[in-house]
Amino acid sequence: MTAWRTLATQVLNGTPLSSSQALDVVHADDDEVLALLDAAFRVRRHHHGRRVRIHVLQNAKSGVCPEDCAFCSQSLKFDSDPEQYGMQQVDQIVEGAKAAWDKGAVTYCIVTATRGPHSSEVDVVCEATRRIKETYPMDVCASLGLLDAKQARKLADAGVDRYNHNLETSCDHFGNVVTTHEWSDRVETVKQAKAAGMEACCGGIIGLGEARADWVDLALALREIGVESVPVNFLNPRSGTPLEDVDTVRPQDCLKALAMFRLVHPEADLRMAGGREVVLDQMQPLALYAANSFFTDGYLTTGGQGESKDYRMIQQAGFEPVIVEDGPERQTPATADDTPSGGSEAADRRRQPSAGPAG
Numbered sequence: 389m390t391a392w393r394t395l396a397t398q399v400l401n402g403t404p405l406s407s408s409q410a411l412d413v414v415h416a417d418d419d420e421v422l423a424l425l426d427a428a429f430r431v432r433r434h435h436h437g438r439r440v441r442i443h444v445l446q447n448a449k450s451g452v453c454p455e456d457c458a459f460c461s462q463s464l465k466f467d468s469d470p471e472q473y474g475m476q477q478v479d480q481i482v483e484g485a486k487a488a489w490d491k492g493a494v495t496y497c498i499v500t501a502t503r504g505p506h507s508s509e510v511d512v513v514c515e516a517t518r519r520i521k522e523t524y525p526m527d528v529c530a531s532l533g534l535l536d537a538k539q540a541r542k543l544a545d546a547g548v549d550r551y552n553h554n555l556e557t558s559c560d561h562f563g564n565v566v567t568t569h570e571w572s573d574r575v576e577t578v579k580q581a582k583a584a585g586m587e588a589c590c591g592g593i594i595g596l597g598e599a600r601a602d603w604v605d606l607a608l609a610l611r612e613i614g615v616e617s618v619p620v621n622f623l624n625p626r627s628g629t630p631l632e633d634v635d636t637v638r639p640q641d642c643l644k645a646l647a648m649f650r651l652v653h654p655e656a657d658l659r660m661a662g663g664r665e666v667v668l669d670q671m672q673p674l675a676l677y678a679a680n681s682f683f684t685d686g687y688l689t690t691g692g693q694g695e696s697k698d699y700r701m702i703q704q705a706g707f708e709p710v711i712v713e714d715g716p717e718r719q720t721p722a723t724a725d726d727t728p729s730g731g732s733e734a735a736d737r738r739r740q741p742s743a744g745p746a747g
Contacts, residue, residue: 392413392416392420392423392424392426392427393423393426393427393430395409395413395427395651396427396428396430396431396651397430399431399651399654400430400431400434400654404611404652405648405651405652407604407608409651410604410607410608410648410651410652411600411601411604413644413647413648413651414600414603414604414641414644414645414648415600416644418640421640421643421644421674424643424644424647425643425647425674425677425678426677427647427651428646428647428650428651428677428678429677429678431650431651431654432650432658432677432678432679432680434654435654435655435680436680437708438706438707438708439680439707439708439709439710440676440680440681440682440702440707440708440709440710441494441495441657441680441681441710442491442492442493442494442495442681442682442683442684442695442698442709442710443493443494443495443496443497443529443659443681443682443683443684444484444487444488444491444493444495444496444497444683444684445497445499445683446476446481446484446485446488446496446497446498446499447499447500447501448475448476448480448481448484448498448499448500448512448513449473449474449475449476449499449500449501449502449509450462450470450471450472450473450501451464451470451471451472451473451501452464452472452473452474452501452502453501453502453503454502454503454568455503455566455568455569456566456567456568457556457565457566458564458565458566458596458629458630458631459556459565459593459596459623459625459626459629459631460501460626460629461626461627461628461629462501463629466628466629466630467628468626468627468628468629469628475500475508475509475512476512477512478512478515478516478519481498481512481513481516481520482516482519482520484496484498485516485520485523485524485526485528486524488526489524489526491684491695492684492695492699492709492711493526493684494526494527494710494712495526495527495528495529495549495550495681496520496524496526496527496528496529497528497529497530497531497552497683498513498516498517498528498529498530498531498532499530499531499532499552500531500532500533502532502533503533503534503568503569504532504533504534504535504536504539505532505533505535505539507539509532510532510539510542510543513530513532513543513546513548514542514543514545514546514548515546517530517543517546517547517548518546518547521547525712526712527549527550528547528548528549528550529548529549529550529551529552529589529617530543530548530550530551530552531551531552531553531589533553533577534553534569534573534574534577535551535553535577535580535581536580537580537583537584540580540581540583540584540586541584543581543584543586544581544584544585544586548586549586549587550586550587550588550589550616550617551577551578551581551586551587551588551589552589552590552617552619553574553577553578553581553588553589553590554574554590554591554592554593554619554621555571555574555575555578555590555591555592555606555609555610556574556592556593556596557592557593557596557598557602557606558598558601558602558603558605558606558609559571559605559609560602560605561596561597561598561599561602564596564597564598565596565597575609575613578590578613578615579613582613582614587615587616587617588613588614588615588616588617589615589616589617589618589619589657590610590613590615590617590618590619591606591610591615591617591618591619591620591621591659591661592606592620592621593620593621593622593623593662594620594621594622594623594637594641594642594645595622595623595634595636595637595663595667596623596631596634597631597634600641600645603645603648603649604648604652607648607649607652607653608652610652610653611652611653615653615656616656616657617656617657617659618649618653618656618657618658618659619659619661620645620646620649620658620659620660620661620679621661621662621663622636622637622642622660622661622662622663622664622666622667622668623636623637623663623667624636624662624663624666624667636663636666636667637667639667639668639669639671640671642667642668642675643668643671643674643675643678646658646660646675646678646679647678649678650678650679657680657681658678658679658680658681659679659680659681659682659683660672660675660676660679660681660682661682661683662683664682672701673701673704673705676702676705676707682698684698684699
């Protein structure tokens with residue numbers, strides 16, 4: 389325990405975690421998990437207190453992606469049969485923002501399944517963002533695939549706060565997961581977003597058949613780029629994809645990975661993202677000792693456990709949801725026991741159980 393607390397002190401004193409130290413964290417014995425989370429929490433508490441930021445996703449273009457990311461059910465190359473539809477209209481995206489606001493979100497994420505956006509799709513996201521910002525004091529994050537400099541500048545000028553484009557895994561392992569574009573293409577998009585003035589939301593997925601060293605390589609690559617937000621997804625294999633039969637990572641190892649990401653990225657908005665409900669299951673509250681944010685109300689093609697249960701989890705674990713005060717009046721989301729019959733919890737139960745990777 390003393391050694392892990394020493395790492396936390398080192399990080400808080402401004403000395404970054406080394407590669408070998410990060411490897412020690414992810415290879416720690418299971419008996420050390422709570423001590424690791426204690427160390428991660430010291431860093432998390434220093435920068436974020438006990439606050440938890442809630443994010444909501446809007447799948448604005450679904451199931452028509454030409455890329456071959458082996459984890460993704462939205463690829464046209466796989467027999468995974470997701471819901472398919474083209475780019476939503478501005479009004480639909482703005483309506484999604486209202487729903488996100490009502491759920492207590494501080495960030496609304498507009499996501500499309502695509503290699504990269506058409507100019508008309510960028511225009512839709514820009515107009516929707518302008519309208520959202522007129523009413524709701526939420527951050528807007530866009531995830532539209534590979535960007536060029538002109539597109540990045542247009543999004544930034546419209547008020548998009550963050551751009552999401554995950555590296556997914558380490559450079560060495562990436563070619564085992566994706567063949568239709570390069571890891572460097574993703575890095576370049578993230579750099580273009582930052583150069584345009586947007587924050588970078590960039591993380592990856594635990595459980596793509598990679599080694600633990602790949603987790604460390606990914607975390608260090610993200611640190612080198614200087615990303616502000618790090619979503620960590622946990623693969624819940626999707627039927628019909630090349631990774632449908634891969635074994636899920638144990639929750640203990642996911643917690644070690646989250647502790648490592650927190651120590652490598654002490655100030656970042658570290659998010660437990662897609663797959664948390666299935667892979668972490670009953671151990672989700674422990675993840676809050678490293679992560680300071682998560683998605684609620686499901687992911688791109690799969691449902692979550694429902695925002696009322698998410699808020700109850702936050703409160704029972706002794707953490708505090710961040711609530712934006714300005715803007716239209718919003719009610720505090722109900723806890724699971726307060727949810728009316730047929731409400732959002734019932735809707736979540738009708739959806740496919742949580743959750744593949746998300747941006």
